[in-house]
Amino acid sequence: xxxxxxxxxxxxxxxxxxxxxxxxxxxxxxxxxxxxxxxxxxxxxxxxxxxxxxxxxxxxxxxxxxxxxxxxxxxxxxxxxxxxxxxxxxxxxxxxxxxxxxxxxxxxxxxxxxxxxxxxxxxxxxxxxxxxxxxxxxxxxxxxxxxxxxxxxxxxxxxxxxxxxxxxxxxxxxxxxxxxxxxxxxxxxxxxxxxxxxxxxxxxxxxxxxxxxxxxxxxxxxxxxxxxxxxxxxxxxxxxxxxxxxxxxxxxxxxxxxxxxxxxxxxxxxxxxxxxxxxxxxxxxxxxxxxxxxxxxxxxxxxxxxxxxxxxxxxxxxxxxxxxxxxxxxxxxxxxxxxxxxxxxxxxxxxxxxxxxxxxxxxxxxxxxxxxxxxxxxxxxxxxxxxxxxxxxxxxxxxxxxxxxxxxxxxxxxxxxxxxxxxxxxxxxxxxxxxxxxxxxxxxxxxxxxxxxxxxxxxxxxxxxxxxxxxxxxxxxxxxxxxxxxxxxxxxxxxxxxxxxxxxxxxxxxxxxxxxxxxxxxxx
Numbered sequence: 001x002x003x004x005x006x007x008x009x010x011x012x013x014x015x016x017x018x019x020x021x022x023x024x025x026x027x028x029x030x031x032x033x034x035x036x037x038x039x040x041x042x043x044x045x046x047x048x049x050x051x052x053x054x055x056x057x058x059x060x061x062x063x064x065x066x067x068x069x070x071x072x073x074x075x076x077x078x079x080x081x082x083x084x085x086x087x088x089x090x091x092x093x094x095x096x097x098x099x100x101x102x103x104x105x106x107x108x109x110x111x112x113x114x115x116x117x118x119x120x121x122x123x124x125x126x127x128x129x130x131x132x133x134x135x136x137x138x139x140x141x142x143x144x145x146x147x148x149x150x151x152x153x154x155x156x157x158x159x160x161x162x163x164x165x166x167x168x169x170x171x172x173x174x175x176x177x178x179x180x181x182x183x184x185x186x187x188x189x190x191x192x193x194x195x196x197x198x199x200x201x202x203x204x205x206x207x208x209x210x211x212x213x214x215x216x217x218x219x220x221x222x223x224x225x226x227x228x229x230x231x232x233x234x235x236x237x238x239x240x241x242x243x244x245x246x247x248x249x250x251x252x253x254x255x256x257x258x259x260x261x262x263x264x265x266x267x268x269x270x271x272x273x274x275x276x277x278x279x280x281x282x283x284x285x286x287x288x289x290x291x292x293x294x295x296x297x298x299x300x301x302x303x304x305x306x307x308x309x310x311x312x313x314x315x316x317x318x319x320x321x322x323x324x325x326x327x328x329x330x331x332x333x334x335x336x337x338x339x340x341x342x343x344x345x346x347x348x349x350x351x352x353x354x355x356x357x358x359x360x361x362x363x364x365x366x367x368x369x370x371x372x373x374x375x376x377x378x379x380x381x382x383x384x385x386x387x388x389x390x391x392x393x394x395x396x397x398x399x400x401x402x403x404x405x406x407x408x409x410x411x412x413x414x415x416x417x418x419x420x421x422x423x424x425x426x427x428x429x430x431x432x433x434x435x436x437x438x439x440x441x442x443x444x445x446x447x448x449x450x451x452x453x454x455x456x457x458x459x460x461x462x463x464x465x466x467x468x469x470x471x472x473x474x475x476x477x478x479x480x481x482x483x484x485x486x487x488x489x490x491x492x493x494x495x496x497x498x499x500x501x502x503x504x505x506x507x508x509x510x511x512x513x514x515x516x517x518x519x520x521x522x523x524x
Contacts, residue, residue: 018253020244023291024260029240032297033253039300042362044425045240053419054237056130056147056221057081060230061121071121072140073129076231079140083129085117087144126230134419149214149235152246153199153206156214160192168197168394185211245270256282259291304362305423311335311355315348319359321423325368328356332374342381345374349385357392366398366417375409386411432507440509442478449475449511450486455524456513457494466497466516473502475511 021032026047033041045051057075064071071088072080121127133142149156165178178195181204187193199207217235224234238246241263244256256271258264264284271278285291292298303309310316314334320327330352335344356371376382382405389411393400402413429435440448449471457467479487479500487498499516513522 018255019295020253020256021291021295021297022241022244022256022258022260022263024241024258024263029263030292031240031244032292032295032301034295034297037296039297039304039362040358042301042304042422043240043364044422046425051134051237051419052131052141053134054131054150055233056128056235057143058225058228058230058232058234059127059129059143061123061125061127063123064118064121066118071117073127073143074231075129075131075141075143076233077135077140079135079138081129081131081141081143082139083127083143083145087132087146088117088121088127128225128234133417136417136419136424148194149217150196150246151210151214153196153202154210154214155194155196156211156218157192157194158218159190161190163187163193165195166197166199169195169200171200174200181207187211188215191215241267242270254281257285257291257295258282259285304359309355309359311348311351313344313347313351315351317352317355317359319363319365321365321421325370326365328359328369328371330371330373342377345376346381346384349373349376349381350388353385353389354392357389357396360393360400360415361396361398362422364419364422366415366421369413369415371411371413373405373409373411376405389413439507442475442508445472445475445509445511446478446483449479450483450490452511452513452524453490453498456522457490457496459524460515460522461494461496464515464517464522465495466499467522468499468501468514468516469511470501470503470506470514471511472506472508473504474508476500476502 017034017036019034021034023030023032028044028046030045031041031043032039059073059075059081062072062074062080069085071083071085073083075081127145128147129143129145130147131141132144135141146160147158149158163182165175165182169175169178178199182193182195184204185193185207193211195207221235224232228234237243241258245267256267258267261284264282268279268282271282285294287294290298292301307320308316308318310333314332316331316333318329318331320329330349332344332348335348352371352373359365360369373385376385386402386404389402393402393413396415398416400413400415402411405411430437433439449469453467453469490496491498497516514520515522
């Protein structure tokens, strides 16, 4: 079915000419993944707002909320970190770091309940935590005591006794081969290891080298934990350049191009530790034209981050982010099609599903997402759109869960929200409209002004005879051209005189009524 969908969308199953483009500037670094020239992944990291997800802290328990089944941990931020009871394990207590049960895989641990937490984690105790979700809005970071350190091919879990293989590796024969490699690795007792998806098809020596690197890294973290008092950071997630090499540089990437010499040299050194041949795929970009302009990345970014995103078929999707959820609406737009309406609708919905999955990654959208697809009569067509969405979400590094299209034509899904979306990072609420995206019309403001004038002039008719109104020039223009007779009627009714002054610095919805002689502001 997926092959049929690819044919409808005109997509090639083979990825060629895939490039990683890195732009390193003084204030921010950006990385873009191009597949066949199309922007598929985009990340931004700013110098003053480094991503803390994955970083490890030695914190101190400040208070325990039994009702929330959570505790709040001071890790050195303005707001304490949120640690849920189910994310807390005794092994992470600083007092027990030397006494981690190395034979835990032989004896079952005692089950910890909510009632045990105040005894295990008393207020004031020190605990080792890792950030799983950065600060978002007014909320502090979310943390866990289940630590994990990502390497190139492995993930090390120092407080776990379980090992496994990424679920995204589906081939039974490959999974069996990797299990054999896993059993032969010299993993310390009480430590868990997971083989990452990128480990598929790799030789055993790469896993041995990766494990040695991760164990050395954990040894350094343990030393920092012992030496420094809480709150403090004991491990920082690598910067954008290092994460790019670790997470993106696979066999499918043909070229890595960076416009910063120092970052390029560092990546070549890192890649050389993995594969000497892969070093030739990293090169320095030395040109006066910005790298994102040369490779057509900037235009794709500008086009992709509009509220309305056009599809190849002529349809479009509209993306609206709210505090509770993200709503995505699918429309046929210019794609009116021919006689076969159902085929037109299917093509639009398929292209929309493909673009939605891409937009979720590009914008780093998380939380609850609702896709309002165009109604399809055939259940087969609905299933085709749903299968394509599932297929496209497989490549997403964030955890996702998607449900089939409902009878109302809605597709519900969730996506892991580890940090603020890209729009929250780049944009802030408009100071003019306050984030609403709209302002009152001149007529609405005029109606409110007439209502207020009627109240004020009646209230002060015995003491004030000259009223001055200061307001936005656009509203003043409306008053002069369309509401002049109503203003004259007000003057006659209350035996007063109205004078108006336009002030371009005034908000479209704002006006002030004063005593023209004294300048005192009059209120209704």
